[in-house]
Amino acid sequence: MPLPARVRRGYALGSIATGTFGTVPGLLLLPYLTDSLGVAAAVAGLIVFVPKAWDVVLNPIAGRISDRSRSPLGRRRPFLLRAGIALAITFALIFAGPSAPPALAATWVVVAFLACATAYAFFQVPFNAMPAEITPDAGERTRMMTWRVAVIAVAILLSGATAPLIVSSLGYAAMGVYVGMLLLVGTVGAYVTTRGVTEDPTDAAEGTLREQLRFALAVADFRRLLIAFVAQALGVGALLAGVAYVARYLLGDPATASVLFAAFVGPGLLVSPLWGRWAAGAGKRAAYLTATVVLVAGTLLLWTATGDATWPAYVAAAVAGIGYAGTQLCPLAMLPDVAAEATRASGANRVGVFTGLWTAGETLGLALGPGLYGLVLSIGGYEASTSEGTVQSPAALTAIAVGFTVVPAVLVALSLVPLRRYSLDERTTRA
Template sequence: MVAAVLPARVRRGYALGSVATGTFGTVPGLLLLPYLTDTLGVAAAVAGLIVFVPKAWDVLLNPIAGRVSDRSVSPQGRRRPFLLRAGIALAVTFALIFAGPTAPPALAATWVVVAFLLCATAYAFFQVPFNAMPAEITPDADERTRMMSWRVAVIALAILLSGGTAPLVVDAAGHRAMGVYVGLLLLVGTLGAWVATRGVAEDPTDAPTGPLRAQLRVALAVPDFRRLLLAFVAQALGVGTLLAGVAYVARYLLADPAASSVLFAAFVGPALLVSPLWERWSRRWGKRSGYVVSTVLLVVGSLALVTTAGEVPALAYVAAGVAGIGYAGTQLCPLAMLPDVAAAATRATGVNRTGVFTGLWTAGETLGLALGPGLYGLVLAAGGYVASTGGTAQSPSALLAIALGFSVVPAVLVAVSLIPIRRYGGSHG
């Protein structure tokens, strides 16, 4: 029988999987676009497309991964085997992305596309089952919120560690060494979650037997799921755009490549402290309320990042801190609301479509994060940014594009998400 209250080792150990999700969600968005434009010499618009294509593949693959894990049967559990197998593949293929040739640009870009496609495939078969587990291992909505508090704290730590140190590894030892380093981080996270969830009971409700298309229609017919999905996609797009601009802002506006690590610390660091506070807010005033307030803070902080155009690092770091406080809540609240919706749907229908729900969810998140660097690349191209392997001075319009793509564009996208959030019913937990 599924336990309502989980052992502390499960809550904390499950969260270790977020070392992988946080790292993979951060490093490609942070380093892959500048790697293509400034190391391989690929034009900005083309580089944005290269970053997007493997992620677009994941958008199609995630619902399939959810369906496959829904129908999986194993003595180790419905979802756990995917954590191990896909996690190992994820670590290896990530290292391969940065292990290819650096010239000519066409060959180098082809290597990146193929390796990134393989990596994105492995990630789909890790992330979707990982996200599905909370709805199946406890029926208690508050317990799921506590799980998400640990998970968001680990996500923040993973983003801080990977986003803060990966650029330093690049500066010290090059992109190949960075690929191996990040691959090891991914391996630690996936193996940690796999070990910690050993022996945990799962909801035995059977998966649906109909075709995938029909199951997707059923999931999308749930109003609150649609609202959560739309909000989360808009926010993922905004955050993905913001992350893509960090290296450019540090290099061209703050005139210090190392400032990218400081910006990351200012953005992610507050989440390590405020995640428990967002959990308490959610339990006292509701998850939707926490989601609205944290979204507003993320919008305000993002808008304030336009101060990077004034080349005043202190103001940029304060703005990043405000955005980071909001970002923590915009991770915890929806990640706790999703399993509530999936569990409510299972109770109402007697059929477990959790993998389908999480497959669609991760597809939407992947789409947003994938479009972010692509959108930022288009903003750079519109501003006249000049790609160069050796570095070059940029025009005033290009510098303005760097600043606006890092601040105003993400703020507008995140603000749009408030529309579906406010319509969420909130009756599932």
């Protein structure tokens, strides 16, 4: 039975939060630390990574807790509201601390980001678990994800394009409040519009968390899908971290960061439905493989951002963005297929454990991406400074370009290896 349009579209509102939180820290937190607080690039990369590394541990725990929830409001829904409110508040606090001395400022960011990452775990994991439980139809899940990825594209475009502009005009503290409001709209919207959904009544699996994690990782298709997605998240995280640096030092105008980012995300608004149709016809795995190849090609073309003209960089970003839209939709539609199939085969609900591992992997990749980019900058001799007129060495400029293009392209290309062995897609699409 098809889901009501209210649920299908309303659930997608949660992606305002996931798209925004997955974008803005990777886009602005590293430059905030290095160029506003004066923190060394290597240390700043570590600061960006540590709170999200905590989420890698916390996400499976959050999934297990939500698996065992027995709230009359639904197994997962109450987490959307409570964690969502906490997420909005703690995000604003990240950018509301002292600006000096650097050690104190960095400590504030670490503590606030830890709290924010904790709240995000208890929102994102239950949110990702819901599609596997509210419909048994793999095609319906693809339609849900088509809406979700479209909203993700809007959220990424809106937050990624406007947040740097707010920083330029009003400062980082105002940007933190603005993004916090976006997070609140998404989390509360998903909670309100999914009321009354019928969930899979299968009881949570018995046993320890370690046993549940071992079971999930033993599912070959889940393991392959997870490895591919983490590799891509790592590559995209590095790419996003480089946008501000490429705009400032290679394109010569910090304002071009918003245009470059919009060129990357904007095509997703148009092509997400096309990727959804392709996945429904040719299969989700085939669509995912194709989207990955397009993303690799577009990322390599971004080397044009090292030239004097800006338009080739915008075109390359658009090509990469077309692939990126597909690499968002397909795995998000494949994950609930795997989790629901495991529930059906075992007779026990471990959906939260699967999504907890999934979000842990995504978080790890997106956290390591900026950290990896910071390491590349450090190797190239990048000079952290709060001065607008800082001149970087040729080696540092090369590091900015390599971390933005070659490194992400290689990481995304490596994801093709496990993805080619994924097999569940053909069975579910014919069911």
